[in-house]
Amino acid sequence: MSLYIGLMSGTSMDGVDAVLCRIHDQRAETLGQVHLPYPPALLDSLHKLCLPGHNELVTAGEADIQIARLYSQAVLALLRQNNLNADAISAIGSHGQTVRHHPDNLYPFTIQLGDPNTLTALTGIPVVADFRRKDMALGGQGAPLVPAFHQAQFATEQRTIVVNIGGIANLSVVKRGDVPLGFDTGPGNTLMDHWINHHLQQSYDTNGDWAASGTVSQPLLNSMLSDKYFAQRAPKSTGREYFNSAWLQSQLAEVTDPLTPADVQATLCALTANTICQAIHQFKDVAHVYICGGGAFNQQLVSNLQAGLGPVPLSSTAGLGIHPQWVEGAAFAWLAFANLNRLSANVPAVTGASRGALLGGLYLPD
Numbered sequence: 001m002s003l004y005i006g007l008m009s010g011t012s013m014d015g016v017d018a019v020l021c022r023i024h025d026q027r028a029e030t031l032g033q034v035h036l037p038y039p040p041a042l043l044d045s046l047h048k049l050c051l052p053g054h055n056e057l058v059t060a061g062e063a064d065i066q067i068a069r070l071y072s073q074a075v076l077a078l079l080r081q082n083n084l085n086a087d088a089i090s091a092i093g094s095h096g097q098t099v100r101h102h103p104d105n106l107y108p109f110t111i112q113l114g115d116p117n118t119l120t121a122l123t124g125i126p127v128v129a130d131f132r133r134k135d136m137a138l139g140g141q142g143a144p145l146v147p148a149f150h151q152a153q154f155a156t157e158q159r160t161i162v163v164n165i166g167g168i169a170n171l172s173v174v175k176r177g178d179v180p181l182g183f184d185t186g187p188g189n190t191l192m193d194h195w196i197n198h199h200l201q202q203s204y205d206t207n208g209d210w211a212a213s214g215t216v217s218q219p220l221l222n223s224m225l226s227d228k229y230f231a232q233r234a235p236k237s238t239g240r241e242y243f244n245s246a247w248l249q250s251q252l253a254e255v256t257d258p259l260t261p262a263d264v265q266a267t268l269c270a271l272t273a274n275t276i277c278q279a280i281h282q283f284k285d286v287a288h289v290y291i292c293g294g295g296a297f298n299q300q301l302v303s304n305l306q307a308g309l310g311p312v313p314l315s316s317t318a319g320l321g322i323h324p325q326w327v328e329g330a331a332f333a334w335l336a337f338a339n340l341n342r343l344s345a346n347v348p349a350v351t352g353a354s355r356g357a358l359l360g361g362l363y364l365p366d
């Protein structure tokens, strides 16, 4: 059997992307997709869990099960949509929803919710989950984990960079025969999502139209770019526990110019583009940049990126055979495949772990 389902819920917290893949010769072909959004009450709990708060353990315990039930609905919809029974699927690779990621603490930890026991029981399919903690146990960041997949899927004879723009943005540098490189570049959509939600009660800035209506504030952009994360050398990973509304407020407090909310949005969009381009420019001889994740649908962001990249061609991963919304889901299908086939899937050069390792735990339905 070579059919796998990947479940991805990223830092945007927009819900779950479920992707059905056939994996052959270490490469994934996407056969079907389902997206289910988080119901508002669950989303509210998840936002609360990202920060210290009241009654965290009960909220987390309940969210763990609620997420797994939503995931199982996504899997069952995918099976129905493709006329498949549970026993046609080798395994589900389930990322879970990150609510805390602290790789640099004295006791480094990361927490992903979405109980794999519930998921295997409700779907009847083996589940591979908890992908990040083995890498962290070996001294790694536990992130990003997608470069091994990007390498297997997208590497050619020329150096290529794949940028995933989710809540946080990360990139992978791949070339056939090379060890891939990669790291989190910083905020992707998360600050833009927060700002438009706060001012216009929209979950995101469709096409980047609001950002396009504002003017970039150079003082605010410079202040944000001086954050130490951007100059830090890889291995590095980050999350919304760092790049969040408190971070943005502290940046806004540095600037005296009068700014409209649209100007701030324009500047946040420029920040994402600028930090991604800065990260890409560290690498020589880049033949092509491919983008995926929801940020690939933000036209203003894409044009800022293209402007910052100059002559290097930029396009979405659709040109490589996977629609940008489904690349990360496909990566977790591939990581489940790697687990069942006993392939080491972390890249020590990326995460900083002391060695490559088998990632994830296997949960069986019986």
Ligand SMILES: Nc1ncnc2c1ncn2[C@@H]1O[C@H](COP(=O)(O)OP(=O)(O)O)[C@@H](O)[C@H]1O
Pocket: 009, 010, 011, 012, 013, 014, 015, 165, 166, 167, 168, 189, 190, 193, 203, 204, 205, 206, 207, 208, 292, 293, 294, 295, 297, 298, 299, 325, 328
């Ligand atoms: N049409 C669009 N225009 C602008 N931004 C979009 C669009 N569609 C999705 N996005 C952005 O992409 C995000 C979701 O991206 P996703 O890749 O799912 O991130 P994550 O992996 O963090 O969940 C949304 O929160 C939004 O910011």
Ligand SMILES: [Mg+2]
Pocket: 008, 009, 010, 012, 013, 014, 015, 016, 017, 166
């Ligand atoms: Mg998402």
